[in-house]
Amino acid sequence: MVVMLRGISKRALTIVFGLCVFCALFMLTPYKNKGLNHDPKSWRDSKISTTKQERNLEHQALYKQQAIKDTEERLELSSVLDNNRILLENPALNGKKRVIHTKTRANAAKAMMKQENAKKPMKTEETDDTQQEHDDNDPVDETQAALPTKFDLSTFPSASQMILENTIGAEELKQYISQKSHQAARNVAVGYILRQANTACRNNTIYSVVIKPKSKVAPSGDIHDYTSLARYFYRNPDTPNGLPYVRHDGKPNPEMDTVWDYRLLRKMFRDCYYMGQAYFWTGDERYAEKTVHRVKQWFLDPETRMNPNVKYGSWIFGESLGRAQGVLDMFKVYGVFEALKAIKDSKAMQAEPNLISELQTWFRDYMVWLDSSEEAHHEMKARNNHGTYFTVQYLSILEFLGSNAEAKALAEEAKIVRVGPQIRKDGAQPYETERPISYYYSTFNLQGLILLAMQAASHDVDLWHYSGLADAEAIQKKSKKEAKFDIGGTIEDAIRYVADYGVRDPSEWPYPDSGARPLIEVLKMARIASLVYGRDRWQKSIEDLTATINEGASREDKSGDEDSEDGDGGDGGAADEDSNVFICELGILSHGRLWHCFK
Secondary structure (H helix, E strand, O other), X not given: OHHHHHHHHHHHHXXXXXXXXXXXXXXXXXXXXXXXXXXXXXXXXXXXXXXXHXXXXXXXXXXXXXXXXXXXXXXXXXXXXXXXXXOOOOHHHOOOOOOOOOOXXXXXXXXXXXXXXXXXXXXXXXXXXXXXXXOOOOOEOHHHOOOOOOOOHXXXXXXXXXXXXXXXXXXXXXXXXXXXXXHHHHXXXXXXXXXXXXXXXXXXXXXXXXXXXXXXXXOOOOOOOOEEEOOOEEOOXXXXXXXXXXXXXXXXXXXXXXXXXXXXXXHHHHHHHHHHHHHHHHOOHHHHHHHHHHHHHHHXXXXXXXXXXXXXXXXXXXXXXXXXXXXXXXXXXXXXHHHHHHOOOOHHHHOOOOHHHHHHHXXXXXXXXXXXXXXXXXXXXXXXXXXXXXXXXXXXXXXXXXXXXXXXXXHHHHHHHHHHHHOEOOOOOHHHHOOOEHHHHHHHHHHHXXXXXXXXXXXXXXXXXXXXXXXXXXXXXXXXXXXXXXEOXXXXXXXXXXXXXXXXXXXXXXXXXXXXXXXXHHHHHHHHHHHHHOHHHHHHHHHHHHHHHHHHHHHHHHHOOOOOOOOOOOOOOHHHOOOHHHHHHHHHHOOOOOOOOOO
């Protein structure tokens, strides 16, 4: 028995000793040779991570396949509508055959995939694909080559001159235009407008919500329902079907480009605005004709019209309805209203005597939806840029419907609801500075407040000089959050705040910020401020911003980089400043009665 125990003990000791040696060697082996990432616990983490990566790759592959399929289907839909003569012939062609360049389906699909794979600018609420003059895939009417290209005083319509004098004042207008710098600015501005308008006038792309693949039709199943995708929501890498989507604030999902309703809506707004302006400055009927065509195509024609709601705006796949943020998609509709005002005496409008009344019916129905929709109500209650642009949109529709008393009441309410709560004494905008791209959103919201101030001015309501101090108690009672704000700033304070930080090193901005700084937009606002508050108070800021922008452009030229790190292409030089500034200044001088600054 003793011998047996001793034998077993020796074997046991041998086994234990062997295990110890093995463990020692294992522990001394580098982790990278054992397939571990960081520590023994990472075996499971590594497996999960690999699964997420695989799913992300699968989602990307499916997205690309669907993108090609969607493009082919969209082209097919466009072709059918065109063959059915939904796209009206341009009356200026006098029976001549339209000359249209159309890409083949295969080329269009490849072009789209190339665009998807290319480096794109960061998109935010305000960023708009339509800033490019036209897409390579847009059908182009080459017979419109003889459109005006520059301002000609000898052919400037007398009716337009009279409108300028009546809204601004003959003497004030004469004094303003007498300055050579303003004459030069007018020529540049009108030239810019005509370039945009000519591209829009020649473009025969169908703008409609029905140009939509089946996979992107709203949950209602009605192809006439407007649809856009939530900007900051991505497929879920933890689930096979990507649902539910997850939010990444400040990081736009390129998948939103697969639904074209938003893109076409904004192109329609922009095209109408510039063609209306082009008619105002030239009197060329072709701009008015195409504007009427676009308005009818989007809102009124039975086969292409949009239903009067945006209940599937900012939609997240897997959800039954859109989100409140989708209401923001419509805020630039005032560009259409201003275009219609500019062409009201044209032959094209005389040929459509029921156009305005029919369009007003559409917008009355839309207002019914706004007033009854939970999503729209939520947007109205928003205290940040969403609330600002809701009021801009609502006020512009009231004006179009002729509800001036309601419009004035809303403008008055904007003091305590929009301006007061959103601007601190130092000019910071606390609801925007909490965002990941806070400088951009501070600028974006401020542009909305400026639009609102122009609208209010046309109803004799002064938002430009309003300070929340007058209603501090009432404002702070509305929200525990606002009770902590040091409110009391004006719109001028807010412009000064972003302008002053715009000429300083970006690292000095006291809030989180991972986005680009739209300094050209800030420069435009500084120029507006100089008209409203006095040039002597703003001249130095304008000079400093101009120098900063030019210095930035010079550095980019020397570096040879075409794009900045986040793909926004930089600010460009002050010479590239959008020529709408002159047009905007005329709107300011008219106290908003002529038109507003188109954003």
